Amino acid sequence: TGSYVAGKVGLETLTGASVTVVNTSGSANTVVFTGLKDGVQTTVTKTAASVKSLFGLRSIYFRVNEQYGGPVDPPTFNDTAGSGHEANIEWAAAQGITPGCNPPANTSFCPEQPVTRGQMAAFLRRTLGLPAASMDYFSDDSGNIFEGDINAIAEVGITSGCDGGPSFCPDDPVTRGEMAAFLNRAYGLAASSVDYFNDDDTSIFEQDINRLRLAGITLGCNPPTNDNFCPDDPVTRAQMATFLHRAVDG
Incomplete structure (x- = not known):
């Protein structure tokens, strides 16, 4: 002030x-x-x-x-001004969770780009400070830049893979439902007795989503009513920063 x-x-x-x-x-x-x-x-x-x-x-x-x-300080990135997620993006950059999206300059964040599952593994590993894994868990990430991050989150039970395994699908976009499951497993969120959203009743991630809402990590996807979660929509990089910041702050 x-x-x-x-x-x-x-x-x-x-x-x-x-x-x-x-x-x-x-x-x-x-x-x-x-x-x-x-x-x-x-x-x-x-x-x-x-x-x-x-x-x-x-x-x-x-x-x-x-x-x-x-x-x-000036903004870390040149493409986040005016974003409702800007403060959370700045937090993620300051914490070393993301360096940007256009190496080596990394002057941009690409806030509206979907987060891939491989990128999400890296974001989670950096946020949690996870050590290297003791084994290689998946068959489809060999040579992937995020292979070490993927194995690290698998070792602590944050992911069991995709499509029943033994694959991880590192280049697939992360859906909002999957994000809820990742964060629930990472932070052990409290169970919810309330069903907060109308559009996740058939989702396998419904309980994860309700836990996320109870913890205040998400409000929904259709303000101001926010009675939907949009579980099958991809998570953008900007949304990822906000989800992680809220999860860390508890």
């Missing part, structure tokens, strides 16, 4: 903040804060390096957020 920023720079109230000098590289050089101190309009000038330290920013390539009133 503005009062938090004001206190950090020695002001009582904050009326403005701006980067007044920019280096040729594009990084900030000088930041000016304006506000009241002892009832008098006051200007406080700080170097970008001191602002970085004061506010715990990643670098001096920061911007001033008009609503917040102070310096903030």
